[in-house]
Amino acid sequence: MEAVCEQQVHGGDDDEEEEEEAGADEAMLWSFQEALERQTLQIGASACGATAVVDVLKALGVAVAPEEADRCVQTRLRRNESPLPDYLLSRSEAGATHAQLIRGAEEASKGKVMGRFFHLHPRRLVRLIPWLARWIQNGAVPVATMNMQLAVPEGEEVPDAWHHQLIFGVAPNAVFMTNPLDVVSEGEVHQRLCSESVLLIRREDVLQRLTPDCCLSSLSDSQSDPRWKALDVEGQVRQMALDEQQEQDPPKLTHIKIPAAYSSGITLFVVRQTELGQELLNAPELPLL
Known part of the structure; x- marks a missing residue:
């Protein structure tokens, strides 16, 4: 009888540990329904970065008009009518870099919000889902800068650009993103987050x-x-x-x-004058693999 009780106690500990481990891989800023209602759809040509900034500020309690976010991010457009050399130059920098997103969020929030970018290329020694989950649980809002021309499903056309997407949650082997609302596997996201700066x-x-x-x-x-x-x-x-x-x-x-102007990785946004803001400033770079 004692042996049975001991097994039950140990089994309970194991269950708690498993629950804790699962919890380390789960975090949501919004539920799927909330994301559906709250997400901002693409606000203009090449403006996925500015669109992400609108939702970052919304998630951090700062309301800003899409036009203002776009002005602050300074979205660059493709020069479609230009001769080939200038057209290619415009393609290499169309949209925005992570640095423009950070500056744009700071300016649009009048300094209330800050961001920090973490490179994921070359490959880093990091378990992406638990790393994201911890920051989200603490109140940070992640934005992924991804080369969408990688990990293209078989039979689908190669996309035409890189993309910035707000990550509103993670679960084991799942990353939840806005614009468009999507659930993508960890492996697929990791491939797109670990890319040379090419287009x-x-x-x-x-x-x-x-x-x-x-x-x-x-x-x-x-x-x-x-x-x-x-x-x-x-x-x-x-x-x-x-x-x-x-x-x-x-x-x-x-x-x-x-060549492309963008770097692949994750930008974490937080309210500046907080303990989390200080923690983000002091966080080490992700170590190389």
Whole structure:
């Protein structure tokens, strides 16, 4: 009888430990229904960053008009009517970087809200779900900056851009995000959060802007960013044009790869004048794998 009681007691301890462990992997800013009602849908072209900032401030108790958030974030637009070299330059920086989101949230909240970015590329030694859960439980609001051109489901078209999404909750092997409302597996999110700063540009977007008088050499001569030369963007465009002339079917290149202004990772936003704000400032960088 004593042995049975002892087993029951131990079993209870194990159950409590399992519950605690499960709890470490779960945290929600909003329920799914609340997210459905409260999320802000994309407020304009390339404005996923400003859209995320609106919801960050909302979650932290600061109301701001979408137009004001967009002004503060300073969303950059694609120059669709430009010649190819300038078009590609505009594509490499269209939208916003995490630094613009941090500045934008700070300005729009009049200094009340601060943010800090954590790089996830190169790969970091971190268990993503428990790390996010702990910060969310303490009151932080995460925004993911992801390369959506990675982890593309088989049969689906490669997306056209990177994306900022507010994370309103996590559960074991699940990340809940807004704009659009989505539940994504940890593995899928981790792949998109661990990316080189590059962007794929579709074949048709290149060829329709490639004119005989196009000065491709300017793609390699950029003094401000040597990655254009390192990636041989000029050579990629010439190869794509050659494929077109030779009517390669299927073409060798469906996309060209260009440098991107964005870094993949997580920005955590908190109210500045709090213990959590101080903790965020003092938190160590995530260690490299």
